[in-house]
Amino acid sequence: MRNCLTESDLPDLELIARGKVRELYKVGDSHLLFIATDRISAFDVIMKTPIEGKGKILTQLSTFWFDMLKDIVPNHFVTANIDEMPEAVRKYKDVVDNRCLLVKKLTVLPIEAIVRGYISGSAWKEYSVSGTVNGIQMPENLRESQKLASPIYTPSTKAELGEHDMNIHPDQVKTMIGEELANKVEQVSIQLYKRAAEYALKKGIIIADTKFEFGTDENGDLYLIDEVLTPDSSRFWPLSSYKVGKPQNSYDKQYLRDYLDSIDYDHETPIDLPPSIVDNTLRKYIEAYVSSTDVPFTFPGEDENFSLDQMLERIKIKIYRVSPTEMEFDLIGVDSSIANALRRILISEIPTIAIEKVYMLNNTGVVQDEVLSHRLGLIPIKADPREFTWKESTEDPTDQNTIVFKLQVQCSKNPKASKNETDPAKKYLHSSVYSRDLVWDPRGDQEQRFGVNGIRPVHDDILITKLRPGQQISCELHCHKGIGRDHAKFSPVCTASYRLMPHIEITKEIVGKDAVFFQSCFPKGVIDLVENENGKLKAVVANPRNDTVSREVLRHEQFVNKVKLERIRDHFIFNIESTGAISPPELLHMAIEILASKSQNLKQSISSLINKS
Template sequence: MVPEKKDFKHNDIIALRSRVMVERDRVTSTASTDYPHNYPGVDLAWDLEKFKENFKIKINRMSKTDMEFDMIGVDASVANAFRRILIAEVPTMAISNVFIMNNTSVVADEILAHRFGLVPILADPTKFDFKSKDDTPTDLNTIVFKLKAKCAHNPKASPTETDPLKKYVHSTIYSGDLEWDPKGNQEERFKECPIKPVYDDIVVAKLRPGQEIDVEVHCEKGIGQDHAKWSPVATATYRLLPEILVNGEIIGESAARFQKCFPEGVVDLVVENGVQKAVVVNPRKDTVSREVLRHHEFENKVKLTRVRDHFIFSIESVGAIEPQDLFVQAVQVLFDKCAQVKRSLQASLQSD
């Protein structure tokens, strides 16, 4: 856990174990050293109860598409496992096959198919099965959309009109033009939440009078590991919590210069007994640019570190699945992976 007292009198071993040191020209103590027999007299054997006591998740911000939370008390390998699973192993529904009956636009068929494939689809993947190459499309593994549009002159437009959106009809094809064609009992199954593109305003192609697009697209269940179109997130990132340790007081004109070394909101200036003083108020906003370490007047007055087991995690969903649900599904995927490894080990031991 993070010590409450923040000064330069940390025990050397504790600092080495719990902090990443940020220096002017390098970053040190980057590797985790918490393993048995590494430090004399310190028991670092992994303990489940101790892990439960130290592990915490604190949600800082959450919306329909974005979520930021603190994950405290885990190794970087665990945080990175969640990040990779969110990007590549949480399943979604995406357009997999595009059947083009007619395309007279300037967009080539393969480019048009690619653009359709990257349109996120609002559909619950848990209600569909994975479809293999040999499987026949059914209402349990496939979603069908159709789109047929032909550009023409708008008879109501002014002869002097120059805006294509007003001058023509169907001059721009949007993702919202895709019409869901329910198969089997899909209409009944999804009557409360009809299947559709997540966003209706994604531009797929632009047409001019006489040009036409007539397609049927099939959506299938998949994971980002197979193709980026199945990735449920736009970004999934984490960073270590910054820590700014100040030795003594920074006052007067130096305080103002010290404040300018950090992003807005990290350092405040307060007046005590008529003297201006720099106070670190929100180190988590720091980008760790190390600008302060370039100034000789602050040598031996400030130390920059990052808390090794405190991760600021950010998830940005593409909109098909809300970020809090994505994280829960990522946890389940990790559980399943661990269970598979356990079964393999048990089978290996039994065979021996």
């Protein structure tokens, strides 16, 4: 998710109200701006800890359901695409994009229209005591989470912020808004629930209950408003685990309510939530969105279409640092699929030379033949794989497909060592066998092709085993060409990884002691301190590259709404650590060539299929 929003600040728009989650601004005389923050409430109490990205999920869910249900009753939804909104809203795109709705201004009815298809939550608690739900007499012997014979309408009042909604009997609604309108609200609410529940069930989700809100225009016509069928307003259960007679697993904030009940929460005091509860609650929201909608995580106003011309304009590779074995570079202007393809190719598809066959003639050391052979196979070999052919299992070894090493080592006492010597390295000769003891045995014209010392282990000091006097090893090693996909020993890299470039934006000036503390919340070099025009120290972003995205700064109240922590999604910081057999720049070049070849093969295969059809 791009950023966390706990409270919006849009100075050029008139703030009308802040709800538990949503904030409402006036846009002209006939429209409103609904903003879904990342605040989360339970038992009508706003928790101290937000759920990052929650507001965007709620917005996308409401957009989906408004469109699906619009033939039953009109709704107040105008657009979720910020580029289609007035300039007064567009100027705040960085704050509200993908989490706001432009809606018609209507007169809100003072009730919440709750429809229940299953008995759960507060309805079950009331039924367990009195056999009623909202004062409505229910059938006997119902079990928790049981499906009702038909959905029931159980309205509640709309409480002010900090107060609690009160469940009321449907007859009370008639005295509040009039019988005709009350009957229409009940009828429409049940229609909306039935349509949504039927659709969700096909997706493997049970909508146990949900809350609708309504408003009227100047002609008295009824409109569906606010949010629709989100985890904040509904109870979503996975069909696969549904079982009558007990509480259900859920895709909604019932998970949070259950946690609060488990710690004897007083239902009154805002508290901090543990990271695990935050993460799992967000996961529930994501599951609800992905499971119940057709197009998960597409955001209005974002163009996801691929354009080769645009990609070629944006794509860049910038070398940040390079050494004989390591390289850091920036890959800019590509999708994560391209970055990951390069990473996987580097790990598993660039060929190298490694020891494949060990012909053990004599081994009297303590390390068994199989283990010794395995250790030998992991020694990187300095040889250009492009100079050798692939050896098939049916082929005999030749100077074109095989490199031969010999290992002939025998441990003996060192005649020059003192009688009191205890160090094995001094007391014995060849007490330790290293990779430098491997001797290249050129075959055919290999010596002419590669020189006397042209092929060797990359590192001379890799310990293979240890010996004691009288123990010896004699073997012949055959090296073949292979790739990491077949065995890790052929992988040319120790690591190949990438991360997104951090983007840190200080939205409000941070000065004085706060600036010093702000700097300490980041790794060294990320934030610098400079003097502002008043001679006070202020925090500025120096090098976001060094940031580890720890998000430590978000824990401190003095920095709320003063900083945004994001990552640039098409800017990848790539790291390659070579085994030393092939230099990192060469590895990158080879990986790009392989990716290009794969792309060409795919293009030809698609063309062939098209021609056949």
